Amino acid sequence: MSTLLAIAICSIGVAGLFYLNRNKAARTSKGLWIPIIWLIIVGSRPVTMWFGIRAISSDTLQSTLEGSSTDAAIYGLLLAFGIVILLRRRKKVRPYLKLMGPLIIYSLYCLISVTWAPYSGPAFKRWTKDVGDVVMALVIATDDDPIAALQQLFSRIGFILLPFSIVMIRYTDSGRAFDPEGGPMNTGVTLNKNSLGLIVFLISLGTVWSLRTLLGKRDEPNRRGRLVAQTSLLAFGIVLLWMAHSSTSIFCFVLGSGLILATGMRSVRTRPARVHLLCLGILLFGGLVLLLGGMGSVAGALGRQSTLSGRTSIWAAVIPAASNPIFGEGFDSFWTSPAADAFHHNLLNWYHAEQINEAHNGYIEVYLNLGWIGVILIATVLITGYRRAVASFRMNPSAAGLMLAFVVSGAFYSITEAGFRTMTPMWIFVLIAIVCSTGISAGLWGRKSSKRAASRVYAMANDAETNAISTNAFSAGGGVGHSDFASANHR
Template sequence: MPQLIALAFWFAATWLIWRDTRSREGISSALWIPTLWAAILLSRSLSAWLGVGGGAGGVDSQEGSPLDRLFYFASILASIALLIRRRLNWGALLSSNWPLFLVYGYFLVSVVWADSPVVSFKRWFKDIGNVFVALVILTESNPLQAVRAVFVRSAYVLIPLSEIFLRYFPYLGRRYSNHSGGLEPIGVTMQKNSLGALVVVAGLVLVWDWLERATDGRQRMQLPERLWRAGVLLVGVRLLYLCDSKTSILCFVIGLVILLSIRMPGLRSRVSKMGVYSLGAVVVAFMLDQAFGLSEFVVAAMGRDMTFTGRTEVWAVLLGLRTDPLFGTGFYSFWSDEYYLAQLPDWVAFSAHNGYLETYLDGGLFGVLLLSLMLVVLAWRTNRQLGAAGNFALFRFTVLVVTLIANFSESHFFRMSPLAFLLFVSTLDATTHPGRVLRSAGTVLRERAGSMAASPVRRPSGLTEGRPSG
């Protein structure tokens, strides 16, 4: 019976993905490179899927499986080759995204003082591969459709497959927790927090794509597709409940509220002020927390205490190790440095469970300063485009808010994380040809408005919008 269910699932998922490929215009077959990349980030490594590694010639404790290294290296090289073929304007790319490449440049220099410079450099190269693969998506003829296609196809497969693993193949879908010792649901991922991240990233893009297609008469979904999507979202909600990842639940709810807000007439007309409202909400929340202990009330309502499941204890231990306060230990070097590992208690896992603290460990205060600069620039650009760059600007805002929140209790910044990849996909400014920056959604709409003023051509659908630029 389980085998028949799995077989029926694969037939259904394959058919729906086939229909999805036929329904989207302006997408090349090269998009399967970032689709596979995203699917791996959203689930588990290629070696884990194939059940290889371990033993002689298997997984290296510092560099991972040879098969995984080959996959990442080949994907990055293929992406770079595609970008060269598409005549990407590298100079304009660096100019448009200078805060991001400033951080990556600093982390590249930091490998010099890492415990193992060679290993640190390899990790840096793999991480910046997220940027190159994201650019493959953004240099498609229709980047907006390409972004949605990558994550929708991943959601079609990975979320239902997680439920199948949990129900019918528990040896694949569950594992014993290192924290509690009990069984925890992991689905197609490697741990429960990753399962929550899968639902947040794939689920939010699925909702966004559904909202976009619902307003386009040319791309309205047939009943089987609508039923499958509804089922995937319901399964995703169930997975969030089972994995009990409070951060993921909070991020999914907040992201959903922001995405649905544009459907409300009263809020749609004020979407350009979303950034101002958000800043005001943060200030009010801070004042309420100082006056009435709001954060403690919220955390208690979510079934947690103020240690955030022991995270504050981990943070205190890591800060007490006295790493270099200015420059850190080098990119992704702390967790392989025997000097620091020898000082850690056994109960500290190989993660700071905080993206901001992880950046401090890697690059010190200087790294945190550059990260803060990057986030401020992204927030400023996103706020400037709200209301003028179509629905994509609101999605970009959603991803930024979710990323900022998620990094308070998990490490996503400059890690091989699906949320980090989605952040790059939604915020990078790309170039396609020398001297021409990939047009943003707002630019496309303004150009069309001008052309309609000159001729009575009917305005095309918003689904042909591009990606907002800075």
């Protein structure tokens, strides 16, 4: 089959999925397309690469610092649209900002750290993109119907990225590449197998939640068509996880799906203490594996080497290279600092060690850029997100299960990948989970519908009062008596 024919057939199939997944009852805003477009770009490739304006890879320091002005303009435009949306929703946004103290403090410290970065200008540009990630999370959380907004977020991104990833892997050369060791890897719409595994794991996790929600509500509009669309999307995700061979993403998908299904059980979701016990059990299991030296066995079961595909060697070489353990090298600046040269020197017997630009551990990555202060702040952000996700079970158990799954799987994902970096899908979805769980636990979700319900009750009370006055007046005129009128209403 030719490439053009495969793309045409895929396009028709994607249009069919959008049609099957239609939900006329959803009242999401058009502004939801801004975070969707943002995540489609972040979860695939920069726009300039799609149009051949920029090469697939460029390893020079100058290109890393400057980036693409076209891509920067696109991100800046999306960020501006997002800020405009939030300004129009400022009454909704203000309560969130009051409750997002740990995240705001972390962001402000990142901004301050720009001042001691080796290249302050590029570091500040990257910080503005990090602010963009938070803006996109707020746009989703403050939508008129945030539950439907989340469902459409997963569906629209998934319908576009996942089917076309399979087409690119099967029918094009741009969907396949070689890893640093020279082995073949499937990349799909992304740039490497780990990026493909990450976006597929995140979208598939959201799809599991959407499917479970649909199965639990038999009165949902167009339920049958949406079930077909969501099941197809989950099937695409499972196939792509297998094709990507990203062990971390597979593990986190299984972990997150298990949490969604387990917390969906009535015996768990109605008892927050049991949610804590479930998460504590997961944490203790992971800790025992590390303490008892079982990392090699687990890695082997996941298809990795006992050194986690060389990650332990990277960690051993990069931690001593940090020149400022307390404050770090500056926001997202370690790999453009002289300390990175010391790391490359420490990493002996590696082929093209100078091409390594991440620590493959989110916590170590934060330590390198922001020091121990940054590690403490990011830990505070995660703990706050976890606590609010658990607290959300009292308000909306279904959505709370999804938020908890993102926070916990994000914490585990960052053990072997840099999950907290700017413009990384994992970090964005962790932010979405933290911001949304903040809104749920504080009772900010559903406030509009509550006001509508209150107004309806008030209107009904007024109608009842008016009817009573009319009845009394009619009775005084010799018409139907009060008892007869009540009797007629009863019948």
